[in-house]
Amino acid sequence: MTWFRVDPNAERAPSAQIVDALLDGIAAGRFDQDPKLPSVRSLAVAVLVNPNTVSKAYLELERLGVTRSRSGSGVFVIDEGREIARTMRRSTTRSIFDEAALAALRSGHDLESLTERLKELSRETEKPSPQAAIEDSWDQPMAAMKKKGGQR
Amino acid sequence: MTTSEDPVWTTEQLGVRFGRTTALREVDLEIARGQVTVLLGPNGSGKSTLLRCAMGMLRPSAGSSQVFERDPITDADEIRQQVGYVPDRPDAPPWMKFKDLCRFLRGHYRTWDQRLVDELADRFDVPRSTKIGSMSKGQAMKTMLVLANGHRPPLLLLDEPFGGLDPISRDEVCAVVLTTLQSEDHTIVCCTHELELAARLADRVAILDSGRLVEHGTLADVFGSDEPTATPQRLKERLRQKESELTDRKEVSRC
Numbered sequence: 001m002t003w004f005r006v007d008p009n010a011e012r013a014p015s016a017q018i019v020d021a022l023l024d025g026i027a028a029g030r031f032d033q034d035p036k037l038p039s040v041r042s043l044a045v046a047v048l049v050n051p052n053t054v055s056k057a058y059l060e061l062e063r064l065g066v067t068r069s070r071s072g073s074g075v076f077v078i079d080e081g082r083e084i085a086r087t088m089r090r091s092t093t094r095s096i097f098d099e100a101a102l103a104a105l106r107s108g109h110d111l112e113s114l115t116e117r118l119k120e121l122s123r124e125t126e127k128p129s130p131q132a133a134i135e136d137s138w139d140q141p142m143a144a145m146k147k148k149g150g151q152r
Numbered sequence: 153m154t155t156s157e158d159p160v161w162t163t164e165q166l167g168v169r170f171g172r173t174t175a176l177r178e179v180d181l182e183i184a185r186g187q188v189t190v191l192l193g194p195n196g197s198g199k200s201t202l203l204r205c206a207m208g209m210l211r212p213s214a215g216s217s218q219v220f221e222r223d224p225i226t227d228a229d230e231i232r233q234q235v236g237y238v239p240d241r242p243d244a245p246p247w248m249k250f251k252d253l254c255r256f257l258r259g260h261y262r263t264w265d266q267r268l269v270d271e272l273a274d275r276f277d278v279p280r281s282t283k284i285g286s287m288s289k290g291q292a293m294k295t296m297l298v299l300a301n302g303h304r305p306p307l308l309l310l311d312e313p314f315g316g317l318d319p320i321s322r323d324e325v326c327a328v329v330l331t332t333l334q335s336e337d338h339t340i341v342c343c344t345h346e347l348e349l350a351a352r353l354a355d356r357v358a359i360l361d362s363g364r365l366v367e368h369g370t371l372a373d374v375f376g377s378d379e380p381t382a383t384p385q386r387l388k389e390r391l392r393q394k395e396s397e398l399t400d401r402k403e404v405s406r407c
Binding site (some may be wrong): 006009014041044045048049051052 | 188323326327330332333335343349352353354355385
């Protein structure tokens with residue numbers, strides 16, 4: 001359950017870091033199979049923050065309309081939750097992109113090379129995801145080891 | 153977690169003196185139920201002394217301290233049934249093992265919950281047959297923490313639980329502390345130097361300096377914003393600011 005960590009040194013508040021991470025997770029489809037979020041207390045122990053900080057993050061997710069809490073049974077991502085999370089991540093990433101693009105243009109990159117780079121990146125993301133690539137690279141040495149063991 | 157009006161621990165004008173040294177002076181403190189309060193302050197500022205007053209291990213020389221509306225000195229036995237205390241160094245005999253301590257403590261507490269102790273010990277890999285004296289600091293601290301929760305105390309006092317631990321053990325101890333926050337009205341008071349862990353754990357912060365309580369409040373109170381990010385950096389700045397205010401005041405009073 002801990003695909004993210006909370007960094008208390010960061011300028012962004014811990015509860016906001018949790019909201020971001022969960023929105024990312026929801027947008028990426030982590031909760032498609034099982035829409036139930038972890039309990040406040042178990043997530044608090046997993047990312048090492050006060051349970052009240054997690055509660056605050058959960059309230060925020062509910063306010064954003066991504067989750068709904070059912071009394072007694074926990075907090076669930078609603079059906080439209082993934083789409084909302086995606087939209088929100090899209091607007092955040094768009095503003096980050098704009099900022100980076102402006103900085104690049106100002107520092108003297110020409111439009112053609114940037115456009116070319118964007119096309120390149122887009123082609124790269126169409127390929128198997130980086131995660132899958134990592135898993136592949138894990139499998140290979142494992143397979144090699146198994147083989148070696150077999151030969152012995 | 154809820155904060156009910158009735159405080160778990162209150163002190164009024166509490167003072168403690170050791171001979172000529174004053175360890176605590178005029179401390180007015182209210183610890184609210186169901187909150188994690190982190191006590192901050194430099195070495196020798198009186199943090200451990202304050203915790204010892206709650207346990208009835210020290211007799212105040214002025215003022216009073218009440219835990220669950222009882223006097224820790226006269227009602228020491230009753231207070232011990234309701235408070236878990238973990239000193240900065242393990243106070244168990246070094247030749248005892250986890251299982252010996254369980255057997256020993258079980259007889260002293262009405263509400264001893266061996267299942268909870270076993271569950272916590274399994275979850276956090278507490279060595280069962282190693283002598284306390286032969287354990288690493290991290291192992292000993294986890295052992296003491298798990299045992300301090302054995303009688304399900306509604307108030308847990310922790311004196312420097314992260315002192316001298318490596319980053320991994322620190323995270324583990326932090327996880328044990330957070331796991332013990334299982335019920336809504338479980339209260340923790342924890343002294344620490346580790347600002348990063350303070351920022352992770354605290355609902356409220358209390359700052360002690362030369363035996364005086366100079367600041368106490370929620371993170372929002374202390375940092376004065378709606379969205380308090382108690383980054384270690386800010387805690388440090390706040391501590392420094394308080395220190396300089398205090399020296400100013402001392403200079404004024406000297407004039």
